[in-house]
Amino acid sequence: MITELKGYANATRATLSRVTALIIILAIMCAGTAFAASPSTYNVDIYDGSEITRVSTFKSNPQAIVDQAGIVTTNDDVLNLDGFTVGQDSVIVLYRAADITFTDLQGNVTNEKFAGTVADFLSAKGVVLSEDILVNLPEKTVLQNSMNVKLQTAYNVSLTADGATTELKTGDGTVSDAVAKAGVTLGENDEVSPSLETELYDGIQITVYRVEYVERTAQEAIKYTTQTVKSDELYLGNSRVTQKGVNGSKTVVYSDKIVDGQLASSSVVSETVTKEAVPQIKTVGTKEKPAVTVAALKNGGTPISELTPPSSLILENGVPTSYKRVVTGKAAAYSASAGAKTASGRTVKPGYIAVDPNQFPYGTELYIVSTDGIVYGYCIAADTGGFVKKGKFTVDLFMNTTSQCRQWGARDVIIYVL
Numbered sequence: 174m175i176t177e178l179k180g181y182a183n184a185t186r187a188t189l190s191r192v193t194a195l196i197i198i199l200a201i202m203c204a205g206t207a208f209a210a211s212p213s214t215y216n217v218d219i220y221d222g223s224e225i226t227r228v229s230t231f232k233s234n235p236q237a238i239v240d241q242a243g244i245v246t247t248n249d250d251v252l253n254l255d256g257f258t259v260g261q262d263s264v265i266v267l268y269r270a271a272d273i274t275f276t277d278l279q280g281n282v283t284n285e286k287f288a289g290t291v292a293d294f295l296s297a298k299g300v301v302l303s304e305d306i307l308v309n310l311p312e313k314t315v316l317q318n319s320m321n322v323k324l325q326t327a328y329n330v331s332l333t334a335d336g337a338t339t340e341l342k343t344g345d346g347t348v349s350d351a352v353a354k355a356g357v358t359l360g361e362n363d364e365v366s367p368s369l370e371t372e373l374y375d376g377i378q379i380t381v382y383r384v385e386y387v388e389r390t391a392q393e394a395i396k397y398t399t400q401t402v403k404s405d406e407l408y409l410g411n412s413r414v415t416q417k418g419v420n421g422s423k424t425v426v427y428s429d430k431i432v433d434g435q436l437a438s439s440s441v442v443s444e445t446v447t448k449e450a451v452p453q454i455k456t457v458g459t460k461e462k463p464a465v466t467v468a469a470l471k472n473g474g475t476p477i478s479e480l481t482p483p484s485s486l487i488l489e490n491g492v493p494t495s496y497k498r499v500v501t502g503k504a505a506a507y508s509a510s511a512g513a514k515t516a517s518g519r520t521v522k523p524g525y526i527a528v529d530p531n532q533f534p535y536g537t538e539l540y541i542v543s544t545d546g547i548v549y550g551y552c553i554a555a556d557t558g559g560f561v562k563k564g565k566f567t568v569d570l571f572m573n574t575t576s577q578c579r580q581w582g583a584r585d586v587i588i589y590v591l
Contacts, residue, residue: 407458476550
């Protein structure tokens, strides 16, 4: 009995061993089958505006992957799957539905809800852009709340720079935008008309001026000034230059504005005086003119001049009642042989006197009386002489004889310019 039981036990153990081995083999096979059937995970980056969420998943449905990431979407949102491939590291872009306004070419404005880019929206609207039909936003712009998608007819813009004119078609913007679109690079000093901030409009003409500043140095004269001083050594109405003016010099640095190769303007950068100017000094008389009366006249007021005065000359108390001006000075006397000619071509004669032609041009009519009462009378400026250069006398009166000249000598006179 015991023997039989041992045999039975041995048989039972053998059977159990075989069953156990079979179970292990089956388990290994099942495990291998389960491992082969289970898919591997991969990474998916989900772009939700400025947020990026990475999720490791074995899912193949994009929406399920977004849900797995815990991102809540609405029925109006759109998944862009251009960068998504099942089983590979991928990208899903989530476009949120945005409330926008749309302005068509006729200016009609509508409220729209759309998820995607400007290009997606225009495609959905059946709008085809061209060089004449533009949109105000870049086509890749992702739509967001409150955006305005606006269509417009392109502006014709003319831009001239560097001697060449470029015709552009562009939308809303400024002159600065048009310059950039034309590929024109502005220098530091370049100028643009209209200004860069000017809003564009159809038919606008833009000009770019190439500007540079160049410094140059010039030597220039400093014109002398004239000063006036008073002196009681001269009679009222008399004057003379007591110091001759002399121009000075200076070095001037200019900044020249060159526009498109042409000088447009210049401004002074600096001035350096290299030689001071000498002022011209004019001395004017303050001495009161002496009055000549009938009682003071000598020789009964008989004139030395042999010239016949004009009928318009009227005398009162020995002096003209009408004249242009009065000059006081000193008169000398001279004589010459009969028949001699004056500088103006007249034959010498008492009444034809020598003058400084710069003061009394030839032909000037005068009436002269000395301050001590001798009347030379009516005379005409007709001659000149060395006395002018010496500067001691105002006039030189012609006398018939040397004796008369000596008797006259040098006297203070009043000269009435008629």
